[in-house]
Amino acid sequence: MSALCRMIHRGVLSGRWSCRLLAGQQDVCGVSATVRAASSSSPVNLTYDVFDGKGESTPLVFLHGLFGSKSNFHSIAKSLVQRTGRKVLTVDARNHGNSPHSPVLTYEAMSSDLKHLLSQLRIEKCILIGHSMGGKTAMTTALMQPGLVERLVVVDISPTQTTARGNFQYYIRAMQEVKVSSNLPRSTARRMAEDQLRSLVKEHSVRQFLLTNLVEQNGHYAWRVNLDSISAHLDSIMSFPSFDTVYEGPTLFLGGANSAYISSDDYPEIQRLFPYADIQYIPDASHWIHADKPLDFISSIITFLHS
Known part of the structure; x- marks a missing residue:
């Protein structure tokens, strides 16, 4: 990356x-x-x-x-x-x-x-x-x-x-905008999500890293990371x-x-x-x-x- x-x-x-x-x-x-x-x-x-x-x-x-x-x-x-x-x-x-x-x-x-x-x-x-x-x-x-x-x-x-040094806010926005059909095989869902991430997340390796957070729950796909909390605290995460x-x-x-x-x-x-x-x-x-x-x-x- x-x-x-x-x-x-x-x-x-x-x-x-x-x-x-x-x-x-x-x-x-x-x-x-x-x-x-x-x-x-x-x-x-x-x-x-x-x-x-x-x-x-x-x-x-x-x-x-x-x-x-x-x-x-x-x-x-x-x-x-x-x-x-x-x-x-x-x-x-x-x-x-x-x-x-x-x-x-x-x-x-x-x-x-x-x-x-x-x-x-x-x-x-x-x-x-x-x-x-x-x-x-x-x-x-x-x-x-x-x-x-x-x-x-x-x-x-x-x-x-x-x-x-990283476009983290772009990543958050891209992940929030992803829409994936329900009841798809995981591999198909990942490809669909990656296609949608591509416009804001240019690097293939970064997309693959973010996609490790895509999980299946009762046929629906969700991000396991709390994007709202990460977005709200991004400034404090970047500081010390x-x-x-x-x-x-x-x-x-x-x-x-x-x-x-x-x-x-x-x-x-x-x-x-x-x-x-x-x-x-x-x-x-x-x-x-x-x-x-x-x-x-x-x-x-x-x-x-x-x-």
């Missing part, structure tokens, strides 16, 4: 930081968001998958990005279980995947959901790995609840305002909460060399909030590092765990 992030950045850092490259009832219906309402003032019960390792080391917890789901990291999780022996969790954020819908979509709320889940699972400490929106949730959690986070991996995002606290645990910022989501302009704020951060870039990777370069991504995480 490099069309979302065409700029290429390679930075150079000094001091203790390092910045380096690593090897039915109607024929046609609007496709609306599925409804799983949740209270706006309390944590929601997140859906998650567990990949059980035999080791006793601190578990890894993966948080996906905007329009993503826990399945984005399934193959990565299975590999990490085999390579490290650790338990690995992949988690659906509120308003995403199979987690409940809520009118609120802020990083503080998503962090509260995660804390609630870890408490339910009796996980006192984890290694938190978050991509994009999930990376901002992971940073928020580390800054608000540092005792929960033994180590932190932030994947291709920074603790700053994310400028308009203000913090005066710091997270002093080991931290890895892992960027794609073909992505502009972590730039040298972000380094001072990264250093202020995460004084023990290491910034690395994976060559030939876009914003979706784990999809573009899964072996390099896994290797970077394992190296970080042993550092």
Whole structure:
């Protein structure tokens, strides 16, 4: 999906930081968001998958990005279980995947959901790995609840305002306008939806990613993401909460060399909030590092765990 992030950045850092490259009832219906309402003032019960390792080391917890789901990291999780022996969790954020819908979509709320889940699972400490929106949730959690986070991996995002590097509002509008006939085979429904997305979502890879959210319910098709809530909170999703606290645990910022989501302009704020951060870039990777370069991504995480 490099069309979302065409700029290429390679930075150079000094001091203790390092910045380096690593090897039915109607024929046609609007496709609306599925409804799983949740209270706006309390944590929601997140859906998650567990990949059980035999080791006793601190578990890894993966948080996906905007329009993503826990399945984005399934193959990565299975590999990490085999390579490290650790338990690995992949988690659906509120308003995403199979987690409940809520009118609120802020990083503080998503962090509260995660804390609630870890408490339910009796996980006192984890290694938190978050991509994009999930990376901002992971940073928020580390800054608000540092005792929960033994180590932190932030994947291709920074603790700053994310400028308009993606046409997310266009994606939302395109998804809201999709109309798919009822009682169609899933493959036919996907083709019909993709044809309608094409006018506003030019990149084939992005359309395929968005279509992972098209689900069938009793013969009707719906988006499982809460498009209304995402649209209402898009500004806050693109920004980052203000913090005066710091997270002093080991931290890895892992960027794609073909992505502009972590730039040298972000380094001072990264250093202020995460004084023990290491910034690395994976060559030939876009914003979706784990999809573009899964072996390099896994290797970077394992190296970080042993550092």
